[in-house]
Amino acid sequence: MTPFERPDRCCPKCSHKGYMFRARKSVEVPEGKFVETKYRCRSCSHEWRERIPAPPESKGAEDAA
Numbered sequence: 001m002t003p004f005e006r007p008d009r010c011c012p013k014c015s016h017k018g019y020m021f022r023a024r025k026s027v028e029v030p031e032g033k034f035v036e037t038k039y040r041c042r043s044c045s046h047e048w049r050e051r052i053p054a055p056p057e058s059k060g061a062e063d064a065a
């Protein structure tokens with residue numbers, strides 16, 4: 001059991017759980033790099049974005065110190 005996991009993303013407006021993936025882009029702000037993903041609700045057509053920290057880029061993928 002993983003009580004903290006919430007795989008079911010839902011619409012922030014109507015809480016409907018059906019959504020469509022719209023777009024994804026990376027953004028750079030002073031705080032760092034983020035990946036912004038855009039979703040669209042299947043029920044009310046509301047669109048929203050979610051920003052998550054971008055994974056570290058292929059920097060020293062092997063051990064290039």
Ligand SMILES: [Zn+2]
Binds near residue numbers: 013041044046
């Ligand atoms: Zn909705």
